Amino acid sequence: MKVVLQNLTKIFPSRNKKSSEEVVAVNNFNYEIPDGKLIGLLGPSGCGKSTTLYMISGLQKPSSGKIFFGDDDVTELSTENRGVGLVFQNYALYPHMTVKQNILFPLQNLKKEDRLSKDEMLKRAYNAAKLVQIDNLMDRKPSELSGGQQQRVAIARALVKMPRVLLLDEPLSNLDARLRLQTREEIRRIQRETQITTVFVTHDQEEAMSISDYIVVMKLGVVQQIGEPQEVYDNPCNLFVAKFLGTPPINVFNGSIKGGKLFIGEDAVMDVAGVADQNVIVGIRPEGFILDENGPLHCNLRNLEVMGRDVSIVSDNAASVNPIIRSIINADNKIDPSKKCVRFSIKPHKIFVFNQETEERIQVEVK
Ligand code: ADP
Numbered sequence: 001m002k003v004v005l006q007n008l009t010k011i012f013p014s015r016n017k018k019s020s021e022e023v024v025a026v027n028n029f030n031y032e033i034p035d036g037k038l039i040g041l042l043g044p045s046g047c048g049k050s051t052t053l054y055m056i057s058g059l060q061k062p063s064s065g066k067i068f069f070g071d072d073d074v075t076e077l078s079t080e081n082r083g084v085g086l087v088f089q090n091y092a093l094y095p096h097m098t099v100k101q102n103i104l105f106p107l108q109n110l111k112k113e114d115r116l117s118k119d120e121m122l123k124r125a126y127n128a129a130k131l132v133q134i135d136n137l138m139d140r141k142p143s144e145l146s147g148g149q150q151q152r153v154a155i156a157r158a159l160v161k162m163p164r165v166l167l168l169d170e171p172l173s174n175l176d177a178r179l180r181l182q183t184r185e186e187i188r189r190i191q192r193e194t195q196i197t198t199v200f201v202t203h204d205q206e207e208a209m210s211i212s213d214y215i216v217v218m219k220l221g222v223v224q225q226i227g228e229p230q231e232v233y234d235n236p237c238n239l240f241v242a243k244f245l246g247t248p249p250i251n252v253f254n255g256s257i258k259g260g261k262l263f264i265g266e267d268a269v270m271d272v273a274g275v276a277d278q279n280v281i282v283g284i285r286p287e288g289f290i291l292d293e294n295g296p297l298h299c300n301l302r303n304l305e306v307m308g309r310d311v312s313i314v315s316d317n318a319a320s321v322n323p324i325i326r327s328i329i330n331a332d333n334k335i336d337p338s339k340k341c342v343r344f345s346i347k348p349h350k351i352f353v354f355n356q357e358t359e360e361r362i363q364v365e366v367k
């Protein structure tokens with residue numbers, strides 16, 4: 001089922017009674033979510049992810065715009081009639097019910113015409129439980145389960161009605177690191193098996209990158225960029241997106257373009273064509289540095305962090321926006337830690353140039 005978001009906007013009245021300033025939580029969101037795909041809705045806290053999800057689910061009514069499931073306009077439909085499965089961060093299981101009762105619950109509340117036989121309900125509940133691998137825990141109460149198991153029950157409960165669309169709001173945030181990894185792979189597997197169009201909300205870029213077919217990066221209610229994770233990482237449209245994706249984060253410098261050369265401080269790091277002279281912001285991914293005795297970029301070596309396969313070189317430079325520059329180099333490179341200066345050349349596809357005022361990407365032709 002494709003899901004179409006058309007000029008979707010949500011404006012909240014001010015929470016503060018004295019001020020009349022309203023909050024534009026979601027601002028003119030347009031996207032056609034392809035059928036059967038997993039979409040990662042990504043951005044910092046407060047950027048409008050949950051509000052978008054709640055509008056898709058019907059829990060919140062858009063201020064303007066429309067939502068279609070396939071060709072059906074569902075904008076005015078209630079949550080119960082949309083056929084969505086919802087999973088939240090805090091599981092929201094009924095504590096006094098067993099796992100089985102929790103999963104059965106949505107089926108027992110179906111309207112008359114949709115009612116299933118008891119056998120059919122049980123069959124569906126067990127199928128959903130099997131899918132998330134908790135079918136051996138059906139008689140336990142939520143308090144007798146780990147966080148990861150509880151979240152699986154919540155996912156089974158969302159799947160049991162065979163939803164047209166699955167909506168997950170930060171479903172892994174309450175799990176510890178190891179369970180988070182494991183459960184996100186599970187969600188990916190379940191989504192592939194069921195082929196249910198899924199929207200997965202997270203503020204964690206690594207999580208979104210690792211499981212999504214497409215990511216949508218949001219900032220202050222506005223969609224910044226939509227694309228395959230690797231494509232957005234390799235080709236960010238602005239400084240915000242470049243900074244939001246990647247660990248360690250991208251290194252940011254004040255730079256300038258003069259006479260066909262890109263400068264960081266006094267160092268001409270690259271020949272660029274087709275761009276007028278101007279001050280710019282330069283971003284270099286940590287993996288974009290090459291140790292090079294004759295390299296154009298001079299940095300002050302601070303220390304080395306050995307990480308096994310790689311070495312992280314920590315240095316600084318007067319033009320760097322951040323106090324330190326972190327570059328990731330293959331551990332086969334031998335670096336003398338007593339050296340004061342370290343020199344780099346830069347991989348052309350790992351360096352991005354942004355307009356100093358708008359922070360939009362400037363496409364430069366690297367020579
Ligand atoms: P996210 O899920 O990305 O953290 P939200 O969608 O929850 O962000 O919130 C987006 C913006 O809308 C925030 O500024 C938030 O304070 C505001 N907001 C969310 N819900 C309400 C509400 N019920 N009333 C007023 N403002 C709200």
Ligand code: MG
Nearest residue numbers: 046049050051
């Ligand atoms: Mg949220």
